[in-house]
Amino acid sequence: MSEILTQSIQDYLKQIYDLSADGTPASTNDLAARLGVAPASVTGMLQRLSNVSPALVVYKKHQGATLTVEGERAALEVIRHHRLLETWLVQTLGYTWDEVHEEACRLEHVISEDFERRIAAALGNPVRDPHGDLIPTADLTMPNDDTRPLASLRTGEAGTVKRVHGADPAFLRHLQGLGLVPGAQVHVQAYSEFDGNLTLQVDSHPACVVGLAITKQVFV
Amino acid sequence: MSEILTQSIQDYLKQIYDLSADGTPASTNDLAARLGVAPASVTGMLQRLSNVSPALVVYKKHQGATLTVEGERAALEVIRHHRLLETWLVQTLGYTWDEVHEEACRLEHVISEDFERRIAAALGNPVRDPHGDLIPTADLTMPNDDTRPLASLRTGEAGTVKRVHGADPAFLRHLQGLGLVPGAQVHVQAYSEFDGNLTLQVDSHPACVVGLAITKQVFV
């Protein structure tokens, strides 16, 4: 009852990693929504994953799930695959950053460690993927991120876009239209204290006013 | 009950295609051996595949299976994926021809049509993969092969190696040692009528004597 990490299990672990990143356990409902399955299915899987040996998740009834050390390693492995693949699809096959997610989601489960090493080497062991997300290292540790949300900047402050959160292609294309992509230089020209809107000068683009829905997803 | 071609089904179709290429239906036992499953499992799957609509295989009890037009299309799609992937792994990631098979076997089921188009274009729409096998075209027809086995050549005849049959890495490395790889120029210096051995001059390699086990698998 060990070592066979099905595609489905890998997906659960990846989402639990993500949802519990803030320290709070991942809830059944949130997992169900992310995975596109019924809540009852999640309960069943969490019970299984906490009973295999070694356990992959820590689960107590009605209290959600977190990952064990083994579970986290497995999650980081998949995440490393995913982010390396995204980087590589963009760099070698001309995918755009809004197109890569789906493809990487399918490939991440089937590539060999050899394949992983080859693309990592070919890309020069990149630190971030096309969205700016940090790529877990080969020994499966997640580098720590010292970025902060654009929403936390105030008038006069500036920064370089490091990371954009979210996988929705339409959202990503919108950001691209504003120039808000990793690497962009951003100057805050005004802050509206009531709605939290920021007026931004992004590189040499025309100035734009963006709301919290965007500034909370962009990190500098 | 249509259109969901699982990985397992794709594997069955691929093997049926291969085993029935000579015109005779693929037998239950041969399929079981190729797929690494029990014969009873094959029977079950053949029944299913012949009952879905549209049917993917033609199956009569005790008489093996052949593909329907739909089944063949599906098989060619997977085979195209496989062979494009092999070509591409060799050309862009430095895999050697004896290493690519396994990786391609896993990737072939998950790549999108978009991915297929991109690598085909990046490779310049190749006609053969690294083993010389023909790659089905984008409209899913298999080009016809005008090669013949090296075993059919006689003293004084010559040819260019076009294709090598077989996926066993050790076998492929052996052939590579002899220079018998796609593109090699071969001259038959002698034919032994009793054992079928050929004495070959391969490019500028030292002459070698090879048996039928090899000359039947190499095509010129």
Added chain:
DNA sequence: AAATATTTTTAGTCTAAGCTAAATTTTATT
């Protein structure tokens, strides 16, 4: 042509992973 061997199929089980509907527990609201 009968006997044996091989191949294939049937019948019945198992596991992973999902589902729905109903029951329960926790959280939020009066």
Added chain:
DNA sequence: AATAAAATTTAGCTTAGACTAAAAATATTT
């Protein structure tokens, strides 16, 4: 604190795809 709402779990069912053991069909040998 009682009730309503939301979240979660249980129970029982379904499907794909495997398995084994036994039965049946086909092929081979004497």
